Amino acid sequence: MLFRNRQFDDKPVALEILGLSVATTGDDSVPILNTIDVTIRQGETVCLVGESGSGKSVTSLAIMGLLPKGALEVTAGRIELDGQNLLDLDASQMRELRAQRISMIFQEPMTALNPVMKVGAQIEEVLDSHTKLPTREKKRRVIDIMEQVHLPDVERIYSSYPHQLSGGQRQRIMIAMALILEPKLLIADEPTTALDVTTQNQVLKLIAELQESHGTAVLFITHDMGVVAEIADTVYVMRNGDIVESAAVETLLRVPQKDYTRRLLEAVPSLAPRDARPESWADPVLSVDGLTKIYSTRGLFKKGRETRAAQEVKFRIKPGRTLGIVGESGSGKSTVARCVMRLIDPTEGRIKVGQTDIAMLGRSELQPHRKHIQIVFQDPFRSLNPRWTVGDSLIEGPLNFGQSRKNALDHARELMELVGLPADALGRYPHQFSGGQRQRIAIARAIAMRPDILVADEAVSALDVSVQAQVLKLLDELQEKLGIAILFITHDLRVAAQICDEVVVMQHGRIVEHDTAENVLSQPRHEYTRALIEAAPGRHWDFANFRELSLRPTETA
Amino acid sequence: LAQDAETITAVMHSGLRVLDPIITTAHITRNHGYMIYDVLIAVNENFEVQPQMADYEVSEDGLTYTFTLRDGLMFHDGEPVTAADAVASLKRWGERDSGGQLIFDVTESLEATDDKTITWSLSEPFAPLLDIVAKQSAVPPFIMPARVAETSADEAITDYTGSGPFTFVEEEFEPGVSVTYEKFADYVPREEPANWMAGGKVVNVDRVVWMTMPDAQTAINALVSGEIDYLEQTQIDLLPILEASPDVVVEVRDPLGYQTMGRMNFKHPPFDDEKIRQAALMAMGQESVLATLIGNPEYYSICGAIFGCGTPLASETGSETLKAGGDPEAARALLEEAGYDNTPVVLMQPTDVTTLTAQPVVAAQQLREAGFNVDMQAMDWQTLVTRRASQAAPADGGWNIFFTNWMVPEISSPLINPMVNGRGDDAWFGWPEDPELEALRDEFIAASDAEARAEVAERIQAHVIETVNYVPLGQYLTVQARRANIVDMIPSPVPVFWQIDKSE
Amino acid sequence: MLGYVIRRILAIIPVMVIVAIFVFLLLRLTPGDPAAIIAGDSATPAQLERIRESLGLAEPLHIQFVTWVGQLVQGNLGTSIISNQPVTRLIGQRIWPTLQIGTLTIILSVLIAVPLGVLAAWRHRTWVDYAVMTFSVLGFSIPVFVIGYLFIKFFAIDLRWLPVQGYTSPSESVQGFLSRAVLPCLTLATIYVALIARMTRASLLEVLGEDYVRTARAKGVKEHIVLFRHALRNAAVPILTIIGTGFALLISGVVVTESVFNIPGIGRLTVDAILARDYPVIQAMILLTSAIYVFVNLLIDLSYTLFDPRIRY
Amino acid sequence: MAAQPQPTSAMQVVLGAIQLPRNWRLGIGPILAAIVLAVIVLATVTAYLYVPHDPMSMNALERLKGPTETFWLGTDPYGRDLFSRVMVGGQVSLLIGIGAAIVSVFIGLMIGLVSGFFRLADAIIMRIMDALMAIPSILLAIALVALNGPSIWSVIFAITLPEIPRVVRLVRSVVLSAREEPYVEAAIALGSSMPKILWKHLMPNTLAPLIVQGTYICASAILTEAILSFLGAGVSTEIPTWGNIMAEGRLFFQIKPELIFWPGLMLSLCILSINLLGDTARDLLDPRLKKREA
Numbered sequence A: 001m002l003f004r005n006r007q008f009d010d011k012p013v014a015l016e017i018l019g020l021s022v023a024t025t026g027d028d029s030v031p032i033l034n035t036i037d038v039t040i041r042q043g044e045t046v047c048l049v050g051e052s053g054s055g056k057s058v059t060s061l062a063i064m065g066l067l068p069k070g071a072l073e074v075t076a077g078r079i080e081l082d083g084q085n086l087l088d089l090d091a092s093q094m095r096e097l098r099a100q101r102i103s104m105i106f107q108e109p110m111t112a113l114n115p116v117m118k119v120g121a122q123i124e125e126v127l128d129s130h131t132k133l134p135t136r137e138k139k140r141r142v143i144d145i146m147e148q149v150h151l152p153d154v155e156r157i158y159s160s161y162p163h164q165l166s167g168g169q170r171q172r173i174m175i176a177m178a179l180i181l182e183p184k185l186l187i188a189d190e191p192t193t194a195l196d197v198t199t200q201n202q203v204l205k206l207i208a209e210l211q212e213s214h215g216t217a218v219l220f221i222t223h224d225m226g227v228v229a230e231i232a233d234t235v236y237v238m239r240n241g242d243i244v245e246s247a248a249v250e251t252l253l254r255v256p257q258k259d260y261t262r263r264l265l266e267a268v269p270s271l272a273p274r275d276a277r278p279e280s281w282a283d284p285v286l287s288v289d290g291l292t293k294i295y296s297t298r299g300l301f302k303k304g305r306e307t308r309a310a311q312e313v314k315f316r317i318k319p320g321r322t323l324g325i326v327g328e329s330g331s332g333k334s335t336v337a338r339c340v341m342r343l344i345d346p347t348e349g350r351i352k353v354g355q356t357d358i359a360m361l362g363r364s365e366l367q368p369h370r371k372h373i374q375i376v377f378q379d380p381f382r383s384l385n386p387r388w389t390v391g392d393s394l395i396e397g398p399l400n401f402g403q404s405r406k407n408a409l410d411h412a413r414e415l416m417e418l419v420g421l422p423a424d425a426l427g428r429y430p431h432q433f434s435g436g437q438r439q440r441i442a443i444a445r446a447i448a449m450r451p452d453i454l455v456a457d458e459a460v461s462a463l464d465v466s467v468q469a470q471v472l473k474l475l476d477e478l479q480e481k482l483g484i485a486i487l488f489i490t491h492d493l494r495v496a497a498q499i500c501d502e503v504v505v506m507q508h509g510r511i512v513e514h515d516t517a518e519n520v521l522s523q524p525r526h527e528y529t530r531a532l533i534e535a536a537p538g539r540h541w542d543f544a545n546f547r548e549l550s551l552r553p554t555e556t557a
Numbered sequence B: 001l002a003q004d005a006e007t008i009t010a011v012m013h014s015g016l017r018v019l020d021p022i023i024t025t026a027h028i029t030r031n032h033g034y035m036i037y038d039v040l041i042a043v044n045e046n047f048e049v050q051p052q053m054a055d056y057e058v059s060e061d062g063l064t065y066t067f068t069l070r071d072g073l074m075f076h077d078g079e080p081v082t083a084a085d086a087v088a089s090l091k092r093w094g095e096r097d098s099g100g101q102l103i104f105d106v107t108e109s110l111e112a113t114d115d116k117t118i119t120w121s122l123s124e125p126f127a128p129l130l131d132i133v134a135k136q137s138a139v140p141p142f143i144m145p146a147r148v149a150e151t152s153a154d155e156a157i158t159d160y161t162g163s164g165p166f167t168f169v170e171e172e173f174e175p176g177v178s179v180t181y182e183k184f185a186d187y188v189p190r191e192e193p194a195n196w197m198a199g200g201k202v203v204n205v206d207r208v209v210w211m212t213m214p215d216a217q218t219a220i221n222a223l224v225s226g227e228i229d230y231l232e233q234t235q236i237d238l239l240p241i242l243e244a245s246p247d248v249v250v251e252v253r254d255p256l257g258y259q260t261m262g263r264m265n266f267k268h269p270p271f272d273d274e275k276i277r278q279a280a281l282m283a284m285g286q287e288s289v290l291a292t293l294i295g296n297p298e299y300y301s302i303c304g305a306i307f308g309c310g311t312p313l314a315s316e317t318g319s320e321t322l323k324a325g326g327d328p329e330a331a332r333a334l335l336e337e338a339g340y341d342n343t344p345v346v347l348m349q350p351t352d353v354t355t356l357t358a359q360p361v362v363a364a365q366q367l368r369e370a371g372f373n374v375d376m377q378a379m380d381w382q383t384l385v386t387r388r389a390s391q392a393a394p395a396d397g398g399w400n401i402f403f404t405n406w407m408v409p410e411i412s413s414p415l416i417n418p419m420v421n422g423r424g425d426d427a428w429f430g431w432p433e434d435p436e437l438e439a440l441r442d443e444f445i446a447a448s449d450a451e452a453r454a455e456v457a458e459r460i461q462a463h464v465i466e467t468v469n470y471v472p473l474g475q476y477l478t479v480q481a482r483r484a485n486i487v488d489m490i491p492s493p494v495p496v497f498w499q500i501d502k503s504e
Numbered sequence C: 001m002l003g004y005v006i007r008r009i010l011a012i013i014p015v016m017v018i019v020a021i022f023v024f025l026l027l028r029l030t031p032g033d034p035a036a037i038i039a040g041d042s043a044t045p046a047q048l049e050r051i052r053e054s055l056g057l058a059e060p061l062h063i064q065f066v067t068w069v070g071q072l073v074q075g076n077l078g079t080s081i082i083s084n085q086p087v088t089r090l091i092g093q094r095i096w097p098t099l100q101i102g103t104l105t106i107i108l109s110v111l112i113a114v115p116l117g118v119l120a121a122w123r124h125r126t127w128v129d130y131a132v133m134t135f136s137v138l139g140f141s142i143p144v145f146v147i148g149y150l151f152i153k154f155f156a157i158d159l160r161w162l163p164v165q166g167y168t169s170p171s172e173s174v175q176g177f178l179s180r181a182v183l184p185c186l187t188l189a190t191i192y193v194a195l196i197a198r199m200t201r202a203s204l205l206e207v208l209g210e211d212y213v214r215t216a217r218a219k220g221v222k223e224h225i226v227l228f229r230h231a232l233r234n235a236a237v238p239i240l241t242i243i244g245t246g247f248a249l250l251i252s253g254v255v256v257t258e259s260v261f262n263i264p265g266i267g268r269l270t271v272d273a274i275l276a277r278d279y280p281v282i283q284a285m286i287l288l289t290s291a292i293y294v295f296v297n298l299l300i301d302l303s304y305t306l307f308d309p310r311i312r313y
Numbered sequence D: 001m002a003a004q005p006q007p008t009s010a011m012q013v014v015l016g017a018i019q020l021p022r023n024w025r026l027g028i029g030p031i032l033a034a035i036v037l038a039v040i041v042l043a044t045v046t047a048y049l050y051v052p053h054d055p056m057s058m059n060a061l062e063r064l065k066g067p068t069e070t071f072w073l074g075t076d077p078y079g080r081d082l083f084s085r086v087m088v089g090g091q092v093s094l095l096i097g098i099g100a101a102i103v104s105v106f107i108g109l110m111i112g113l114v115s116g117f118f119r120l121a122d123a124i125i126m127r128i129m130d131a132l133m134a135i136p137s138i139l140l141a142i143a144l145v146a147l148n149g150p151s152i153w154s155v156i157f158a159i160t161l162p163e164i165p166r167v168v169r170l171v172r173s174v175v176l177s178a179r180e181e182p183y184v185e186a187a188i189a190l191g192s193s194m195p196k197i198l199w200k201h202l203m204p205n206t207l208a209p210l211i212v213q214g215t216y217i218c219a220s221a222i223l224t225e226a227i228l229s230f231l232g233a234g235v236s237t238e239i240p241t242w243g244n245i246m247a248e249g250r251l252f253f254q255i256k257p258e259l260i261f262w263p264g265l266m267l268s269l270c271i272l273s274i275n276l277l278g279d280t281a282r283d284l285l286d287p288r289l290k291k292r293e294a
Ligand SMILES: Nc1ncnc2c1ncn2[C@@H]1O[C@H](COP(=O)(O)OP(=O)(O)OP(=O)(O)O)[C@@H](O)[C@H]1O
Pocket: A024, A032, A050, A051, A052, A053, A054, A055, A056, A057, A058, A059, A068, A071, A072, A223, D001, D002, D003, D004, D293, D294
């Protein structure tokens, strides 16, 4: 079964949003949502998708009555729960309703739980607020729901603080909290985005299971099409505060009606690796051998604690080729990147850039080698100095290597064109650009040094799929033109499949598999690689081509 | 706010910190001395010497003084006061007090002839001996037990066993904050009525607590609200507040009051030049200083006498310009004549003693008007007392002029007036080298009767003003305030707590 | 935890050593001569020199320092030059009023300031918020002694509700203590309340924007529980920190308040000692107040664990 | 929350990069504060142009007079014109406030940058700073003024010294956290030298908090000057300062409250305005608050 093709037309409507409009408060009011309609029936899972800033979260907050006071307000429309308009309720009636009839799970399990309260107490608080149960009964109910969300060692976790739990466990606590009073409607705003793929998979399964047993309607907000394919019954596509299109999931993915939807789907990278490029015979520009990094925190009186973040890492990259490093969070990918860049000192090993081993060079000896190897970071907001104009950022490196200001600026102008930005943007500040544009600037800055190697650490992870596709394309073009070798770090297998020639899979600081992208993705040999691939949501669907992913015989069992 | 009727709570002009009345000249410590110690002889309000612990006799040739202790004298530890104790006390005092030093310069022997008799033999007659031993300032010869008096005169005593009408309650002593005295039950007062420092010291209350309040405002408020009984000094400007309260009596305790004065440094230019000193004196006028310092003219008087108006030796010779408010024109002319080269005059101004902040400021203005280049340097009083001891050039941490105040009895004669001393480096700060003045002083000591002394004193006055040894800037009174139920307080320069009573 | 405490206590040592050297040098390089103060107005230079010698002030600096540190190590703070009393005795007499009034002030301030700050944050950008903020800025803007005078004038002189000045030990009469402590405490509290209320508001505002507060609201939890159970506890660490560093402000307030209300505490003792160049007392007092400051802040650091389970030492 | 586009219509405030939140409204308070402060500064700086009397000339016969035609606010205990003294007095008070703020911010910035950057120096510097911070600032100030004599400069020095460690801590913490920013790492990767990174990338981050801190130092310095005067360790009475006028006037609080009232009013208004502007600056410049509003 590819999709959950279920029928809900005969089920009663759980929640109906009619012509809802939201705008910012104040004189220069800006509309955020424009008369949107959404219908959710009992037991149904509705997915709300759309690019960042399209109004998904605002919709969910409007339903909960939790729009930030003094910033946003509902200007028109109705939100009907079982026929009752929630917008007519006062604050205390609304408070009554929350967790009893509608509840909500938020994106970030790290921050959504109160760090100074034990999680058991936090679940119990829901019962305190809405019921008058005796203490023992309360505890029993809490333990019960904790078991339902498959938490291990319930008694211990009951009296743990959030920071003592893993991300997945925390998200389970959130779900337990949301479901303990068996609400009609569960709203989940990107509940798995912060989790790694394997955990994400578990959480999605859990929500589906509980929905089944409690008959809850679910409004699921995500921008991940893979997740949509996995769990949705019906999909609503949002853009700039409008609902662009809505349909049953299969219909939408097969025959999207609107251009916007099509573009959105086309931008989703495919899990099928791109066609292999011809083998290169050049000497490698970067070769890493036996790289080991041990973080140790040692105090005068404390016992030293060691984290082996990278061990015996070994790879080489040739000019014009891209090597991907994939692996779940904490597997040591960034550590390798930072060692290679010599932003941190490796504990052991060799890092040869061209013919020179830079692994153990001191700060000043390192300086001349810096221009050969450059980096693009994940976060386009923070990787440019907000106080510098784009031009100043772009010429910083060249100036350090003795170029004249004028030459460097001329070159910077060319680079802006190369990355597809107007040359006159040099005088502007980073905040005057969008996320994707900023990442282009960061790339331009790296390229300005004419490096041999470009390290991209999660360079597209923070971007929207459509922007992500553009940036990936840009990197590809640059590589064509300049023959740069790229070390591409990502946790997203789809992205890796689209850009890499070779892939290295890391787990617990070690390389567990190293092969061509083709081989790694279609014939994973290591168990861990297989688990990673399997956990990728929507892995059977080729979104860009609106059809099943046909070719690979990778399905195991 | 019920108060124990047997306790008098008094706010004194400063906090008691030093407990040895011989080592320091601080008034608060002297006052403390009068509480817990007695003296052999003392003066009454007419500056007449009266017997106190002892009767005295002077031999015909003026070379032998015999003091006989009266009966019943007892130290606070229950031991009787003996002549040996008195001798030890006098000797220690003699090392510290400048008047005492003069006597000891001519002393043949001082010894206890028996338990009650002290015999003091001189090598030559010294007429003012009794006056000096009986004086109430700055350092009176308080009688302590011999074991205490044996402490070196440069070290503070640590045993506070006294001989006076009150005992010191050591456990309750908080330096700078409060000190408690209890009536000494075994003290035997004299028969005569109390008069100044002499007469019968009859104690009518059980306890006296002295406190300090750093804030004058607070002290006044506390008196008005009845939280304290007595305020030794009040700011004249604040009298209206006290006068408005029916429960408070405001009065002048001591009709002589204080003299305020300025002293120049004879060691460094420009004031090493007598002409320039004279110009400075001519620039200064008393009225502005006093009016600024005190305000209400009822409480100050213009007085050009270096020995203080109202004292037997008072003479105002030479002080005309001072009294007339200064003569900036003449001063300017004199200054020009002296060839003043605009050397800056370093004038030290204390910031933390209210009775001393105004004089320097006013004087600075007056000196400037006469053409002096004044460099007024503000500092706290403790810096000032340290710095005035420095003989260095003004530019290297020395000074040119500063101001201070004296109780009139402290300056009332050439023998005790600290400024009237021309012994150069051994003289008081400013260090005038003035043999003529020394000669005049010897003449004064030698003078046999009051008339002769007054005549010498007048010449000293003229000489001091002529050489501008120091500049008397006038006299002012201090005003005390008490709750109306505090009665029978003796008027005297030293606030004393015998005879005083607290009615219900 | 124990290891951390020991480490922190050991870390105090170099700090106190630096304070000690600093204070010692500062004082000895200060013009001012306690001998002149002891001797009074009419002493001669020769007499001064003799007194100076008997006080040990004529010795070379390093010898004086070594002597002093040697005594310190034995727990001997020395003897006041001026009053000849052991410094420990002076401190013993004077420290209680200051400690009692200081403690009372802190308790009073926290009781007033925290609810005010919470209120202001909760009613962010309403008149309540502006009123609280105006009050707390005002608290910083008026010199302490002026506030003290105003209180005296109003409560003690005009209304005659409370005594004007003074101090009564609570062991003597609790009522007497309270009636005399109220005004100084209130005076001191104005700055402290301002400081704490402002910090409470700021850190609460920050916390109120956190996801878990939104979660609590999404659970339908009542607003006061959201504010006090969820938000305030999370905002506690910066509030505690400001209480600790504000302690320095309290000390400076104490110096003034003790003068205005005539309280025989260590603030006045120190100022008097500085003005009188009573070296042993100044040294001991600055060391003591610094040690108290460091110690209070250590306690506050340790107390973080009570409020935030994530902090482990 | 995923990254959101930031407002592009932002106003450039400090160094062209600190943005006002989009829907920020200044409100009446800060504007009023700015006006009040501007008026006070202007009035005190130009005081000599318009005050009717020499603020230092005494006239003993006119002391402690109430307001009259010649003496608009009356006279002080030396018979000097209170109005002239209050207006001129602001000069020294403001000089002390601004002087202490600038000096402590500048020295603190230098030490803080070095300390945040050089591990070795850091250990030593921070111990010294801890020690300085532990000494109650008012006691240190009194002692320092006693040491140097109560000139304006020694008062500024005495107020400045205890403030330095606080500035150092602030700068250091900003440097330590900004060091971890990706753009700093990028600069390292681009081969920028450490001094350049320190000065061009890290130092600007400290400016916004320093401006805020500077306003508080300025306000508290003006207050501390008043307290020093009150305790008898202030500037000479000749030179009028608000603190000085109040300290002299405190004796006469009950019979002539104007002596405290007028300088106190000026001082409080001034500090109130500075504090309010500081608060506003903090709200405007605090990146965390900004993020939430955006
Ligand atoms: N408190 C607020 N004040 C003003 N505008 C806001 C506020 N919160 C959100 N917006 C605006 O509303 C729009 C929709 O935001 P929303 O958070 O719903 O986007 P989203 O679809 O959830 O995006 P993402 O995928 O990034 O979470 C955005 O343009 C955002 O800038």
